[in-house]
Amino acid sequence: MANTSNPDIIYTKVDEAPELASASLLPIIQRFAAAAGVSVGTKNISLAGRILAAFPESLTEDQRISDDLAELGELVKTPDANVIKLPNISASVPQLVAAVKELQDQGFAIPDYPYEPSSDAEKDARARYDAIKGSAVNPVLREGNSDRRAAAAVKKFAQNNPHRMGDWSADSKTRVASMSGGDFFSNETSATLDKAATAKIVLTAADGSETVLKDGVSYPAGTVVDATYMSAQALDAFLADEIEKTKDEGVLFSLHMKATMMKVSDPIIFGHAVREWLKPVFEKYGDQMKDLGVNPNSGLGDLLERVKDQPEILKAIEEVRATRPPMYMVDSDNGITNLHVPSDVIIDASMPALIRAGGKGWGPDGKEHDAVCVIPDDSYAPVYDEAIKFFKANGKLNPATAGTVQNIGLMAQKAEEYGSHPTTFEIPADGTVKMVLDDGTTLHEHSVQAGDIWRSASARKAPIEDWVNLAIERQKATGYRAIFWLDQARAHDAELIKYVKPILEAKGVADKFEIMSPRDATRASFETITRGENTIAITGNVLRDYLTDLFPILELATSAKMLSIVKLMNGGGLFETGAGGSAPKHVQQLQAENHLRWDSLGEFCALGESFKFLAEAKGNARAKVLGETVETATQGILDNGRSPSRKVGEPDNRDSHYWFARYWAEALAAQGDDADLAQEFAPVAKALAENEAKITGELAAAQGKPADIGGYYHPDADKLAAVMRPSATLNAIID
Numbered sequence: 001m002a003n004t005s006n007p008d009i010i011y012t013k014v015d016e017a018p019e020l021a022s023a024s025l026l027p028i029i030q031r032f033a034a035a036a037g038v039s040v041g042t043k044n045i046s047l048a049g050r051i052l053a054a055f056p057e058s059l060t061e062d063q064r065i066s067d068d069l070a071e072l073g074e075l076v077k078t079p080d081a082n083v084i085k086l087p088n089i090s091a092s093v094p095q096l097v098a099a100v101k102e103l104q105d106q107g108f109a110i111p112d113y114p115y116e117p118s119s120d121a122e123k124d125a126r127a128r129y130d131a132i133k134g135s136a137v138n139p140v141l142r143e144g145n146s147d148r149r150a151a152a153a154v155k156k157f158a159q160n161n162p163h164r165m166g167d168w169s170a171d172s173k174t175r176v177a178s179m180s181g182g183d184f185f186s187n188e189t190s191a192t193l194d195k196a197a198t199a200k201i202v203l204t205a206a207d208g209s210e211t212v213l214k215d216g217v218s219y220p221a222g223t224v225v226d227a228t229y230m231s232a233q234a235l236d237a238f239l240a241d242e243i244e245k246t247k248d249e250g251v252l253f254s255l256h257m258k259a260t261m262m263k264v265s266d267p268i269i270f271g272h273a274v275r276e277w278l279k280p281v282f283e284k285y286g287d288q289m290k291d292l293g294v295n296p297n298s299g300l301g302d303l304l305e306r307v308k309d310q311p312e313i314l315k316a317i318e319e320v321r322a323t324r325p326p327m328y329m330v331d332s333d334n335g336i337t338n339l340h341v342p343s344d345v346i347i348d349a350s351m352p353a354l355i356r357a358g359g360k361g362w363g364p365d366g367k368e369h370d371a372v373c374v375i376p377d378d379s380y381a382p383v384y385d386e387a388i389k390f391f392k393a394n395g396k397l398n399p400a401t402a403g404t405v406q407n408i409g410l411m412a413q414k415a416e417e418y419g420s421h422p423t424t425f426e427i428p429a430d431g432t433v434k435m436v437l438d439d440g441t442t443l444h445e446h447s448v449q450a451g452d453i454w455r456s457a458s459a460r461k462a463p464i465e466d467w468v469n470l471a472i473e474r475q476k477a478t479g480y481r482a483i484f485w486l487d488q489a490r491a492h493d494a495e496l497i498k499y500v501k502p503i504l505e506a507k508g509v510a511d512k513f514e515i516m517s518p519r520d521a522t523r524a525s526f527e528t529i530t531r532g533e534n535t536i537a538i539t540g541n542v543l544r545d546y547l548t549d550l551f552p553i554l555e556l557a558t559s560a561k562m563l564s565i566v567k568l569m570n571g572g573g574l575f576e577t578g579a580g581g582s583a584p585k586h587v588q589q590l591q592a593e594n595h596l597r598w599d600s601l602g603e604f605c606a607l608g609e610s611f612k613f614l615a616e617a618k619g620n621a622r623a624k625v626l627g628e629t630v631e632t633a634t635q636g637i638l639d640n641g642r643s644p645s646r647k648v649g650e651p652d653n654r655d656s657h658y659w660f661a662r663y664w665a666e667a668l669a670a671q672g673d674d675a676d677l678a679q680e681f682a683p684v685a686k687a688l689a690e691n692e693a694k695i696t697g698e699l700a701a702a703q704g705k706p707a708d709i710g711g712y713y714h715p716d717a718d719k720l721a722a723v724m725r726p727s728a729t730l731n732a733i734i735d
């Protein structure tokens with residue numbers, strides 16, 4: 001349904017922990033904003049919402065919902081966009097299948113996920129599900145580059161209240177393992193197009209037959225276009241070798257991938273690891289398992305489920321597992337390993353957590369151990385390798401004195417690897433892959449073998465220039481040491497450097513910037529913050545993602561507290577909340593004991609920015625008052641220690657929202673810029689203060705027993721509201 005008048009601000013409806021938190025926080029935001037004449041609407045980008053929107057013909061009229069993601073995708077290309085974007089699930093296949101099942105059980109007659117589509121209907125369903133799979137939201141909304149940093153107040157709070165960090169010892173056996181050849185890093189070629197072009201990707205097999213893998217990929221002039229591949233043979237040899245070495249070293253085996261964001265390549269690499277881990281089983285029972293629907297890319301969990309009635313295979317699996325090193329666990333109590341589900345261990349969150357813990361991961365015995373961290377491709381693995389070496393040599397970082405690393409990331413218009421899914425292929429036969437332009441030029445050519453993963457990524461000129469200019473702006477605003485994390489020896493980076501240097505020179509700021517490889521930049525950044533100084537990391541899209549978890553998790557304990565601004569290239573604003581994900585463990589805790597430990601600080605920060613943006617973009621004076629008072633309220637949460645506790649029986653997410661509302665109302669009542677607003681909120685502030693004991697008592701009384709929200713992926717709105725708003729006294733003041 002076309003929306004003629006959009007609300008001033010859009011707040012996204014998502015999944016898991018942040019969605020639970022929204023059930024409590026959003027009514028407060030809407031109520032306060034409405035009093036100032038600012039409307040806050042919602043758009044549903046949850047996994048369940050996107051599934052339902054994709055199958056209107058399978059649903060009754062009342063069940064149908066609009067395709068909000070498509071609408072938002074258009075909105076972010078206009079200057080009117082003002083979107084608060086919470087983290088959503090980037091679904092792996094097992095998550096997608098679970099969500100489909102839950103919706104079917106709730107009476108939505110959507111089709112099953114077809115693992116091996118054969119009929120036209122199945123192929124159609126599969127294509128729609130493929131569009132929902134993986135990171136399908138962020139790349140659509142991120143029509144701008146990324147500016148992520150800890151707000152000054154948040155950084156100061158972390159320095160004054162340092163979190164606990166695991167100790168690093170010089171003889172820790174933890175290390176990063178990556179391929180020394182045959183990977184994406186070493187096979188990359190890159191070129192910048194001098195004119196607009198359309199490309200075709202063709203595989204010529206050894207027998208001369210041609211397969212067009214993709215046609216009609218168009219690029220504007222100035223696009224940097226890369227191509228590369230990972231050799232399946234080299235990958236398997238590497239994995240086999242590392243499994244053996246890990247066993248000899250007596251530590252945990254772990255694999256860190258981004259199977260969500262890299263939704264085509266990384267599940268395949270993950271599948272190679274599953275197959276290599278159980279190699280003798282696949283050699284003996286491979287055909288039988290295939291008939292049972294086993295696809296190693298879906299993980300060990302799915303595999304075990306499919307062979308559960310096959311005692312012979314199960315026995316063979318147990319025999320092989322007994323010869324393997326212990327595995328890094330996701331949930332040792334329930335036997336969930338690193339290889340169970342491709343989206344359980346996501347590199348941007350998992351590696352920093354392991355580093356924060358002093359290089360330790362959880363083993364099958366439920367105890368912490370050193371680990372080999374397998375990150376097959378060597379493009380970005382050096383960042384973690386160098387970080388680990390740095391801490392082994394220098395001991396853990398001290399969050400009380402450490403400076404900060406901010407990030408300016410090239411992200412707009414599906415930049416680099418994170419936009420490469422439509423041009424990534426598992427190669428069906430030995431031969432040569434060529435990328436040929438419409439004028440007949442062969443841009444890239446690689447000789448490949450069946451099973452290799454070939455991909456092309458690109459970065460467009462306008463986003464690259466915008467990114468360099470954003471970096472110049474931020475460096476000027478802060479005066480910080482500014483480093484472009486680009487490796488002159490890597491094909492893609494060398495093309496980017498050809499853009500970066502002339503812009504810096506033309507603006508007369510070349511002396512303010514350094515250019516270093518990711519490894520050198522990692523070391524330089526840790527040295528800088530160890531001295532208590534600050535630096536800006538100006539990076540490509542993948543490192544934007546990795547570093548905005550790595551540094552905050554070490555500096556602030558979590559990336560949930562980050563300010564994350566996407567300055568949209570056509571003038572709008574997208575304000576992401578935090579830099580982390582949707583924290584599934586938090587939902588489980590709520591269901592078990594009605595305690596939600598999710599910290600909404602990222603939402604508070606984004607809200608303040610969104611109001612301030614509205615004030616500037618639309619000359620809305622009352623939005624300015626809202627923005628300033630939200631900042632005061634956020635400061636109040638930090639100064640008075642009102643963030644949620646992790647333990648049941650202690651104040652949780654809902655309590656922090658009570659305090660947020662109270663500090664916000666008090667700040668609105670106290671400000672002198674808008675007398676009407678002050679007058680409106682004085683009684684609200686008074687009522688919230690007078691009823692403190694009653695409200696916090698009602699919130700506390702809700703905890704300690706299981707909570708039913710009527711679904712995991714698609715909770716029941718009324719049940720969710722009842723669980724997340726258990727204080728009748730607070731609700732009466734807000735509503």
Ligand SMILES: NC(=O)C1=CN([C@@H]2O[C@H](COP(=O)(O)OP(=O)(O)OC[C@H]3O[C@@H](n4cnc5c(N)ncnc54)[C@H](OP(=O)(O)O)[C@@H]3O)[C@@H](O)[C@H]2O)C=CC1
Nearest residue numbers: 087088089090260346349560580581582583585597598599
């Ligand atoms: N922008 C986006 O849309 C993003 C989405 N995702 C999606 O999120 C899901 C989970 O991803 P995962 O990599 O596990 O990352 P998460 O960031 O969800 O989890 C890592 C850990 O960080 C802590 N954490 C994260 N956010 C908060 C918060 N606001 N308050 C308190 N603690 C927090 C939790 O630690 P503890 O358990 O110790 O409390 C959590 O278990 C996946 O489906 C992924 O696709 C991931 C990244 C970004």
Ligand SMILES: O=C(O)CCC(=O)C(=O)O
Nearest residue numbers: 090135138260261545579
């Ligand atoms: O979109 C995703 O899957 C993850 C995004 C992410 O991790 C990030 O932007 O930091």
Ligand SMILES: [Mg+2]
Nearest residue numbers: 348545549579
């Ligand atoms: Mg991330």
